[in-house]
Amino acid sequence: MTVLTTHIGMSLDGFAAGPDQSAQHPVGVGGMRLHQWLLGTRAWYEHRGLEGGEDSVDSRVLAEAMRGIGSYIMGRRMFGGAAGPWDTGWRGWWGDEPSFQAPVFVLTHHPREPLVMKGGTTFTFVTEGIHAALEQAREASGDRTVSIAGGAKVVQQYLAAGLLDEMTIHLRPIVLGTGERLLENVGDPVLEPVEAVHSAKATHIRYRVVR
């Protein structure tokens, strides 16, 4: 069975996004600090077709994570903002050539035709819930993993439903103090750390969800 995983940044005080998410601050005010470990890495540069970046522990973690992913699932807010009927001119806040470079299944209550972007990203809008999205993502992934891109609430839903197989937390050594918590409303899952790698920028911990 295709593995369902997620790779998600978290502050030491448990936040996966800053407060007040908006077009200007897609991951909330201050939320980009959660992801700063990856932006300077060679793996990120290469993924975007650019030269440069640093070959580091963080770069290898990122390369390893991306290598295995066949498709993504994300929430409507992560695609591009608050709930409500679609403005079909709105193509999300990931630009013309989103960094996913893979099929992305967006959970929403509002039907919409798929959106084919440059560079291999297609946004498919799924209105039938998390099981349906997972089924479609699995089909699109083949023998590669399906990764939940976020946000926190989507991770929570899959974890609480017992559908998540693995979770890699990129634990940043920062205290946000406010924002959206990663692990709320998930019950009491049994997690087993199977790998931990650290740099000055993050501690990357991969957990297996034990059933």
Next chain:
Amino acid sequence: MTVLTTHIGMSLDGFAAGPDQSAQHPVGVGGMRLHQWLLGTRAWYEHRGLEGGEDSVDSRVLAEAMRGIGSYIMGRRMFGGAAGPWDTGWRGWWGDEPSFQAPVFVLTHHPREPLVMKGGTTFTFVTEGIHAALEQAREASGDRTVSIAGGAKVVQQYLAAGLLDEMTIHLRPIVLGTGERLLENVGDPVLEPVEAVHSAKATHIRYRVVR
């Protein structure tokens, strides 16, 4: 200068104790789950003068942590319960022979004579605040470290005051959902992970607090 450190268990959702702390549940209901990584280790058995226990990654982490500690600071609640004038018959909830085996400085508003316990633990009660307690603990520690035993609020005070040099978080792969959070009211400290060691039971991350 003597290093001020803390070694503290934290759940993946950021709690350092469970809710409803009492004599029956000194670290809150469910809070003992935060410390289960250490109870079966050889280092713990040896520390208590017993045979047995498992020689493991967790055991080595614990041995290393305890080896360097010359004295402890803790809050009044961690010594033994809610605030209020002392019942001087009450010797805390750590038993006749507490596991600290070192001088312990207890932050309190209520003066009391030092309490000499079996096995090398002396509880000294400090009413002049966190700086005074640190000064006394440093004097007692010699060239070994001073460790904040807890609870969370005491760690927060020293971190927010810029007095903490290092913090080792024993990150347990559990979700408590409720309790006392470790990193609240601490501002925006600059932390650098300098070491991370993991087992199936915990990820032990040592942070340097950058000034």
